[in-house]
Amino acid sequence: MKTTNNKPIVLITAGPTREAIDPVRFISNHSSGKMGYAIAGAFLDKGFEVILVSGPVNISLSHTSLRVIPVNSADEMYTACQKYFPVAQITIFAAAVADYKPAQVYTQKMKKSAHEFSLQMVKNVDIAFEFGKIKRNDQVSVGFALETNDEEQNALKKLYSKNLDLIVLNSVKDEAATFGYDTNKITIINRDFQFQAFPLKSKAEVAVDIVTAAIKVGQKQEQA
Numbered sequence: 653m654k655t656t657n658n659k660p661i662v663l664i665t666a667g668p669t670r671e672a673i674d675p676v677r678f679i680s681n682h683s684s685g686k687m688g689y690a691i692a693g694a695f696l697d698k699g700f701e702v703i704l705v706s707g708p709v710n711i712s713l714s715h716t717s718l719r720v721i722p723v724n725s726a727d728e729m730y731t732a733c734q735k736y737f738p739v740a741q742i743t744i745f746a747a748a749v750a751d752y753k754p755a756q757v758y759t760q761k762m763k764k765s766a767h768e769f770s771l772q773m774v775k776n777v778d779i780a781f782e783f784g785k786i787k788r789n790d791q792v793s794v795g796f797a798l799e800t801n802d803e804e805q806n807a808l809k810k811l812y813s814k815n816l817d818l819i820v821l822n823s824v825k826d827e828a829a830t831f832g833y834d835t836n837k838i839t840i841i842n843r844d845f846q847f848q849a850f851p852l853k854s855k856a857e858v859a860v861d862i863v864t865a866a867i868k869v870g871q872k873q874e875q876a
């Protein structure tokens with residue numbers, strides 16, 4: 653799948669999502685977007701046309717072959733990706749998408765009262781899972797597994813349930829890895845149960861490892 657300028661297309665999700673409670677409050681997570689943006693940079697270096705669907709982050713990246721689509725919520729991220737997934741040769745799900753959102757978004761700022769209150773949450777769309785259902789044999793999908801425990805087992809579950817080709821396991825237990833850091837420590841797992849563990853590296857270097865692995869899967873598909 654190529655653009656009119658003959659460049660292959662990669663779709664990347666990055667950053668956190670924000671799930672609104674009322675006009676001034678939301679539920680979110682600690683993702684800075686650094687990992688997803690580093691992956692975008694590595695694909696640009698490889699000559700790809702990059703579509704970066706990004707939650708709210710404090711990073712700016714510009715390039716003639718880059719289109720950044722800013723979104724807030726998981727629903728917005730899913731809608732933005734729907735247009736590009738069919739034309740993407742490779743999709744990387746690096747965003748930390750909220751699994752739940754408030755059942756109701758209040759139109760007015762909620763007022764403090766003397767009582768406790770609880771928020772009812774409903775499931776969000778699982779973007780990687782939904783695209784896993786329609787992925788073609790000529791497309792490569794790479795997901796992340798962000799874990800605190802039973803890392804490999806949970807990562808393998810996500811690899812298969814979301815119909816991914818590769819899963820990048822990172823653990824919040826590793827020092828200076830995952831949220832917000834400029835470094836990360838990953839293991840890339842493929843569908844043949846091959847585990848490629850890397851030492852702690854800068855996110856730019858980690859991105860190159862991920863991009864190299866994803867391109868290799870694509871080349872294998874072409875040969876098959």
Ligand code: PMT
Nearest residue numbers: 684685686687745748749778779780795796797798831832
């Ligand atoms: O942004 P940084 O500060 O640089 O931090 C990087 C990171 C820790 C956010 C990144 O390396 C990472 O691990 N991203 C995925 C975080 C995550 O949501 O993992 P998960 O195990 O909950 O989700 C599994 C996969 O499904 C992920 O590819 C995720 O993008 C995707 N997903 C999850 C839920 C959902 N509703 N939709 C999804 O697409």
